[in-house]
Amino acid sequence: MSTKALSSLLQKASIDDHEEVLRLCDDALAKSRSDLQAQHVKVVALLKLDRYEDCLRVFEEGGDNLKRNAALEFGYALYKTGHPSEAIDVVSRLVNDRGARHVEAQASYRAEEFRRTAELYGELARDSTSVANEEHDLRINTWATDAQLQWKGHPALVRHTRPTRDDLEAFETVYNAACLSIAKGEFDQAWMLLKRAKELCRTSEDLTTEDRDAELLPIAVQQLYVLICQGKFEEVEPILEEISIKEIPELSTRKVGQNNVTIARGTAANPYALYKALHEIPDSTDNDRLFDYQNTIITGNLHAVDLLVHKYDGIIRSTSKALSRAPYPSTEASTSLLSVYNVAAHAKGGTGSSTLKAILSAIDKRPKDLGLVLTAVQFYVSLGNTTSAIVTLEKSLHLLEESISAQEKEIRFNPGLLSVLITLYKRDGRRTRIKAELAKAAAFWKEQATQPTSLLRAAGASLLHSSLESDSAQAAELFKTLYQNTPDDLFAVAGYVASHAAIDYSLVEAKAKYLPPVEDLISDIDITSLETAGVSNSSCTAAVTATAITGARKRTANNKERTRKRTRKSRLPKDYDPSKTADPERWLPLRDRSTYRPRGRKGKQRAAERTQGGVVNERSEESTPSGAQQQKPQGAGASSKKKKKGKR
Structure with a gap:
């Protein structure tokens, strides 16, 4: 049979045995190594047999023609061998190819580009032409993507809130929904969902015994994690019996399981046993490696146990080597840790002044290292020295602000760092600095392509309470941006109405109707229970009292004649006569009144001397100035007695 005829037969044939397909392809390629059709069929057969490394070798032997002709298979092989970035680059060039979009979404997920992953699955779900047979897989993958978005700190992008009835029918979607609840910190909800996932997995008829056992292990590992987070160590024993670390096929899941099992068994009493247990599992690689947030936690635990067994030099060498390769400065948790x-x-386990000296010495060498700076801040706060904590953080932020690098300026206004600084300002009572810092951050992020919504909301709310016209104008701009980006957000609508009402109420009058009335907001408040709980009646009616006072002041200002204030009778003298006019000089001292007449010769002389424009007494001018003291002569013959006059 000719090579051309064999290729045509392979194209039309339907063979379920992929090993047989692979044998026929090898026979065809033995006669013509450049047969593109046989090469294409061979790579598909290798993918079906999960022989991804062999598949990549065929692509390298086939050259660029095979890579172009089988771009989808090439991208999938790259993804399965742990090269997600290269896979994305290959399949993203394929236009109007639904399979390529699936591979790109999976590769983006593995590359931890979860925003792009969510966009791709959203596009696939909106395309109703081929969604019928993919609905189940899309539901599973979108739940997994939302869980990762929550872990990475992007809760605003999470689309799922609670699982629907359809989501609760398959253990995969229930498990992913439980992972999302864990990422949110909703451990009670996560526990219920994990129990549901375990029941569905055990009763599934689509799984073999081996597959069922393999699926139950990750569920048990997650249950153990939930119990550890809740501090329910007395309930972990039944879960520990279900977990066999050696039977977990994936190295990444096995490493997480070993970490959780070791912590649950409480081997910290013997740090050397803890060290051995945590280092038993080798590091996973390629497509089975840990995600960044998982690796950060595991690495932190390993370094912590290294400190317990006094491996200080080893920690210094390994962390210094890793820091030399990491970006500086950086806001990544892994780098900061x-x-x-x-x-x-x-510091070698010290906790006193020597430790603080070591931290400050390290900051002098790396002043923009946020991990060191935040460590010093926490140390100062634990000592009750908030002022030094503020000064330390402000120095590093000032260096970042003066930098010409756009990346460093973005780090300067990082929402996490700003929240630490604002918390310190609140602790120290610096309210004005809080408003200024938020205003500066809002002005910076307004010019950026991506803007942190939570920071803009906080800045707008702070500036809205300012009495300065410039702050009010900036608050109006911020809330206008928030309203344009999220018109369904009631917080943004309320801020937009409040900030623009004083400028032009006609612009927001229609939008104000969408806000809930005040009566609805306070309808569930029981004033009686508040008073019983200790809230005074004056506090409950403070707003009403303030309104009454404001109204009274307005009425007084509008009156043309001010009412005379009634004088209390108790302050009037006993001989007070309302028909007589009071002496206007009654508040002056007696000697300063015009009716004062001194008595005696000395009194009249002193009065004359004090009179402005009167006759000047030369004798008084020659006398000793007021306030001076005459000194008595000292020494022999200095006697105060007068000598008797002798005869002349």
């Missing part, structure tokens, strides 16, 4: 453990190793 490396700095924390590095300085902890230098």
Whole structure:
């Protein structure tokens, strides 16, 4: 049979045995190594047999023609061998290819580009032409993507809130919904969903015994994690019996399971046993590696146990090497933790002034290392020295602000760092600094492509309470941006109405109707229970009292004649006569009144001397100035007695 005829037969044939397909392809390629059709069929057969490394070798032998002709298969092979970035680059060039979009979404998920992953699955779900047979897979993957978005700190992008009835019918979607609840910190909800997922997995008829056992292990590992987070160590024993670390096929899941099992069994009493247990599992690689947030936690636990067994030099070497390759400065948690453990190793477990000296010395060498700076801030706060904590953080932020690098300026106004600084300002009572810092951050982020919504909301609310016209104008601009981006957000609508009402109420009059009335907002408040709980009646009616006072002041200002204030009778003298006019000089001292007449010769002389424009007494001018003291002569013959006059 000719090579061309064999290729045509392979194209039309339907063979379920992929090994047989692979044998026929090898026979065809033995006669013509450049047969593109046979090469294409061969890579598909290898993918079906999960022989991804062999598939990549065929692509390298086939050259660019095979990679172009089988771009989808090439991208999938790259993804499965742990090269997600290269896979995205290949399949993203395929236009109007639904399979390519699926591969790109999976590769983006593995590359931890979860925003792009959510966009791709959203596009696939909106395309109703082929969604019927993919609805189940899309539901599973979108739940997983939302869980990762929550873990990465993007809760605004999470689309799912609670699982629907359809979501509760498959253990995969229930498990992913439980993972989302764990990421949100809703551990009671997560526990209920994990129990549901375990029941569905055990009763599933689509799984073999081996597959069922493999699916139950990750569920048990997550249940153990939930119990540890809740501090329910007395309930972990039944879950520990279900977990066999050696039977977990994925290295990444096995490493997480070993970490949770070790912590649950409480081997911290013997740090060397803890060290051995946490280092038993080798590091996972390629497509089975841990996600960044998982790796950060595991690495932190390993460094912590290294400190317990006094491996200070090893920690210093490993963290210094990792920090030399990491970006500087950086807001990544993994990089910041490396700095924390590095300085902890230098301090060798100390907690006093020597530790603070080691931290400050490290900051002098790396003043923009946020891990070190935040460690010093926490140390100062634990000592009750909030002022030094503020000064330390402000110095580093000032260096970042003066930098010409756009990346460093973005780090300067990072929402996490700003929240730490504002918390310190609140602790120290610096209200004015809070408003100024939020205004500066809002002005910076307004010019950026991506804007942190939570920070803009906080800045707008703070500036809205300012009495300065410039702050009010900036608040109006911020809330206008928030309203345009999220018109369904009631907070943005309320801020937009409040900030523009004083400028032009006609612009927001229609939008104000969408806000809930005040009566509805306070309808569930029981004033009686508040008073019983200790809230005074004056506090409950403060707003009414303030309104009454404001109204009274307005009425007084509008009156043409001010009413005379009634004088209390108790302050009037006993001989007071309302028909007589009071002496206008009654508040002056007696000697300063015009009716004062001194008595005696000396009194009249003193009065004459004090009179302005009167006759000047030369004798008084020659006398000793007022306030001076005459000195008596000292020494022999200085006697105050007068000598008797002798005869002349």
